[in-house]
Amino acid sequence: MKKILIVPVLLLAGFLVAAQTRQKKALFVIVDGIPRDVIKKVSTPFIDSIAAAGAFLDAYVGGEKNGYSQTPTISAVGYNSLLTGTWFNKHNVWDNDIAAPNYSYWTIFRYFKNAFPDKRTAIFSTWLDNRTKLAGDGLPQTGELKTDYHFDGLEHDTIAYPHDKGSLYIHKIDEAIVNHADSVIRKDAPDLTWVYLEFTDDMGHRYGDSKQFYDAIEMMDKQMGRLWNAIQYRQKNFNEDWVIYITTDHGRTADNGKGHGGQSDRERNTWIVTNEKKINPLFKTNTPGIVNIMPSIAAHIGFSLPRENAMETDGVSLTGKIPALDLKATYAAGKINLAWKPIDKKAKGKIWLATTNNFKTGGKDEYQLVKEIKIANGKAQVDVSKTPSSFYKVVLEVNGYFLNRWIIIK
Numbered sequence: 001m002k003k004i005l006i007v008p009v010l011l012l013a014g015f016l017v018a019a020q021t022r023q024k025k026a027l028f029v030i031v032d033g034i035p036r037d038v039i040k041k042v043s044t045p046f047i048d049s050i051a052a053a054g055a056f057l058d059a060y061v062g063g064e065k066n067g068y069s070q071t072p073t074i075s076a077v078g079y080n081s082l083l084t085g086t087w088f089n090k091h092n093v094w095d096n097d098i099a100a101p102n103y104s105y106w107t108i109f110r111y112f113k114n115a116f117p118d119k120r121t122a123i124f125s126t127w128l129d130n131r132t133k134l135a136g137d138g139l140p141q142t143g144e145l146k147t148d149y150h151f152d153g154l155e156h157d158t159i160a161y162p163h164d165k166g167s168l169y170i171h172k173i174d175e176a177i178v179n180h181a182d183s184v185i186r187k188d189a190p191d192l193t194w195v196y197l198e199f200t201d202d203m204g205h206r207y208g209d210s211k212q213f214y215d216a217i218e219m220m221d222k223q224m225g226r227l228w229n230a231i232q233y234r235q236k237n238f239n240e241d242w243v244i245y246i247t248t249d250h251g252r253t254a255d256n257g258k259g260h261g262g263q264s265d266r267e268r269n270t271w272i273v274t275n276e277k278k279i280n281p282l283f284k285t286n287t288p289g290i291v292n293i294m295p296s297i298a299a300h301i302g303f304s305l306p307r308e309n310a311m312e313t314d315g316v317s318l319t320g321k322i323p324a325l326d327l328k329a330t331y332a333a334g335k336i337n338l339a340w341k342p343i344d345k346k347a348k349g350k351i352w353l354a355t356t357n358n359f360k361t362g363g364k365d366e367y368q369l370v371k372e373i374k375i376a377n378g379k380a381q382v383d384v385s386k387t388p389s390s391f392y393k394v395v396l397e398v399n400g401y402f403l404n405r406w407i408i409i410k
C-alpha cells in the first residue's frame with residue numbers, strides 16, 4: 001500500500017517543482033493608432049487566436065476626460081502611459097517631441113532591472129526615440145538603464161530604407177523589426193521585450209478609414225502571428241511561461257479616421273489582447289486603461305514596485321484580487337470626500353494623505369494615515385481643515401493594493 005501512495009506524491013512534488021521553476025517572460029507590443037471599432041471589424045485571425053488563449057479587452061487611453069489626468073491621445077504620450085503605468089500629469093510626455101519626460105516615474109524596464117539586475121530586456125522598435133528617450137536607455141536620469149537587446153533607428157537609414165512617398169518603407173522597417181524580434185526571442189528569449197510597429201498609423205493618417213488602412217491591419221496581424229509562434233516555440237521547447245500583451249496607443253477621429261489627439265470616444269477607445277488566462281473578469285465591464293498593462297506584466301513576472309512608486313501608479317494589475325476600483329476624491333469646505341467602487345466587501349483599507357508632491361521631483365512625500373475604512377462602505381470623509389493646502393495626494397491602500405488621486409484646489 002505504501003508504495004502505491006508514494007508514487008503519486010513524488011509525481012506531484014516533481015510537477016510542483018517544475019511549475020515553480022518555469023522562467024517567467026513577457027512580451028508587449030504596441031501597434032500604432034488602431035481604433036477599437038476597426039480591430040473588431042477587420043479580419044485578424046492571429047490576434048483572435050491569442051485572444052482565444054486569454055482575453056480581448058475593451059480599453060481606453062487619454063486619462064480621465066476633463067479631469068486632472070486628461071492625456072492627449074498622441075503616440076509617444078500613450079506609449080509612455082503604458083511604460084510608466086501613469087498618465088500625462090505625471091510622466092510629462094505630452095507630444096511626440098518628448099521634450100522633458102519625468103523620469104521620476106519609472107518605466108517598466110527600470111522596475112524590472114531594479115528587481116532583476118541580471119535579467120535581460122529588449123526593445124525592437126520602428127521608432128528610435130522609444131528606447132533612447134522614453135525608456136531613457138543609458139541616461140543618467142534613469143540610472144543609466146541598460147537595454148540588453150535592441151534593434152531600432154532604421155527610420156534614419158535612408159540608404160537601406162529610402163523614404164518613399166507612400167510610406168511603404170515603414171512597412172519594410174516593421175517587417176525587419178518583427179523578423180529580428182522573432183529570431184532573438186527564439187534564440188535568446190529576453191525576459192522582458194517591447195516590440196513597437198508604426199505602419200498602421202501611417203496608413204491611418206494618409207488614407208483614414210480605407211482599404212489601405214485595413215490592409216495594414218491585416219499585415220500587422222500576420223506579424224503578431226510570427227511573434228505568437230516564437231513564444232509558443234519557446235514554451236514548447238524550454239521551461240518558460242510567456243505572457244504577451246498587444247495594444248494600441250490611441251484610436252482615430254470619428255469623421256474620417258485620419259487624425260487623433262483629442263478626447264472623442266473614438267480617439268479614446270482602444271483594446272488589449274493577451275494570452276493571460278488569469279484576467280480578472282471584473283475588467284470585462286470595468287474598462288481598463290493602457291496604464292493597467294505595466295502592473296499586469298509585473299504581476300506575471302513576479303516583481304512588485306517599491307511602495308512609494310506603487311502609491312503613484314495609476315493602473316492596477318488585470319490579474320489577481322481587486323478589492324476596490326474607481327477612487328474619486330473631491331474637496332469642499334475643509335473636507336475631502338472619497339468614494340470608490342467596493343468589490344471585496346470584507347476588506348479593510350487605509351487612507352493616506354500628503355500635501356506635498358516631492359515624488360515628482362525625485363523626493364519623498366510624508367504620507368499621514370488619516371483614516372481606516374471598510375471597503376464595503378464605498379465612501380469616506382476626511383477632515384483636512386487643520387492641514388489647509390491647495391494640493392492633496394490621496395491614496396487608498398488595501399494590503400499593498402493602491403488607488404490614488406490628486407486634488408488640485410484652484
Ligand SMILES: [Zn+2]
Nearest residue numbers: 032033075249
Ligand atoms: Zn500613434
